Amino acid sequence: LVSLSIHNISKAYPNGRSAAAVQALRDVSLTIPNGMYGLLGPNGAGKSTLMRTLATLQEPDEGQILLGEIDILKQKDEARQALGYLPQEFGLYPKARAEDMLDYFAVLKGITHRASRREVVQALLKQTNLWEKRRQKLGGFSGGMRQRFGVAVALLGSPKLLIVDEPTAGLDPAERVRFLNLLSELGEKSVVILSTHIVEDVSELCTRMAIIDQGRILLEAETLKVVEGI
Ligand code: ADP
Numbered sequence: 001l002v003s004l005s006i007h008n009i010s011k012a013y014p015n016g017r018s019a020a021a022v023q024a025l026r027d028v029s030l031t032i033p034n035g036m037y038g039l040l041g042p043n044g045a046g047k048s049t050l051m052r053t054l055a056t057l058q059e060p061d062e063g064q065i066l067l068g069e070i071d072i073l074k075q076k077d078e079a080r081q082a083l084g085y086l087p088q089e090f091g092l093y094p095k096a097r098a099e100d101m102l103d104y105f106a107v108l109k110g111i112t113h114r115a116s117r118r119e120v121v122q123a124l125l126k127q128t129n130l131w132e133k134r135r136q137k138l139g140g141f142s143g144g145m146r147q148r149f150g151v152a153v154a155l156l157g158s159p160k161l162l163i164v165d166e167p168t169a170g171l172d173p174a175e176r177v178r179f180l181n182l183l184s185e186l187g188e189k190s191v192v193i194l195s196t197h198i199v200e201d202v203s204e205l206c207t208r209m210a211i212i213d214q215g216r217i218l219l220e221a222e223t224l225k226v227v228e229g230i
């Protein structure tokens with residue numbers, strides 16, 4: 001079991017026309033233990049920027065991120081093996097069957113041995129409750145099914161860290177509950193960081209949380225204490 005520590009991360013985006021840059025992250029430091037961790041903040045707070053930075057998809061201007069022994073910003077290959085990322089929006093080839101697409105992503109993840117790949121793909125389809133849908137085309141998937149498929153992709157390679165960006169936006173209530181239950185199972189075995197603007201996502205699911213606004217961490221605490229204080 002590992003933990004994730006984020007040290008003094010800052011990021012500014014240059015702004016096209018005006019001289020002022022957008023300061024998306026300002027000296028963000030967080031220590032994230034095992035389990036479910038919520039990053040709560042309004043639109044534009046910097047959540048996606050932080051999630052993409054953790055996923056090695058974007059460079060910050062300053063700071064360091066450690067996942068156990070791995071320096072995420074310097075050891076990108078090791079980091080990518082150790083983490084899974086569910087982006088806010090992702091495209092899926094609509095004509096592909098779920099099972100075939102997951103198999104293809106497994107190859108990309110480096111699981112080249114055919115028999116072990118079949119085992120991994122089966123286990124993930126069952127875990128995400130998509131086993132019965134495995135032969136359906138992704139183009140016909142509902143929002144909830146898409147998100148659960150995204151989790152299956154993110155879980156290829158058994159990551160120690162799962163990064164989930166605004167996963168419940170657009171899900172209907174039943175799908176949302178089902179999705180959050182899936183995440184909470186995962187939180188028992190790894191670090192799961194969940195970004196959201198929905199207070200209930202955090203209060204129902206996460207043991208610890210941070211609140212971010214305008215790129216700054218305003219508060220970091222056990223969820224229960226914060227929710228009782230509201
Ligand atoms: P959130 O995910 O909390 O909505 P973001 O990280 O997407 O926040 O955005 C933080 C701030 O950075 C916002 O002001 C947003 O407009 C700006 N921003 C995000 N991505 C870019 C980009 N690629 N170029 C310029 N500005 C950006």
Ligand code: ADP
Pocket residue numbers: 043044048049088
């Ligand atoms: P989020 O808030 O979750 O990042 P957005 O709709 O703000 O979602 O952003 C969608 C995409 O647009 C992201 O890739 C983000 O980097 C980019 N983006 C956001 N704000 C800006 C901006 N002001 N200028 C350029 N790109 C931006």
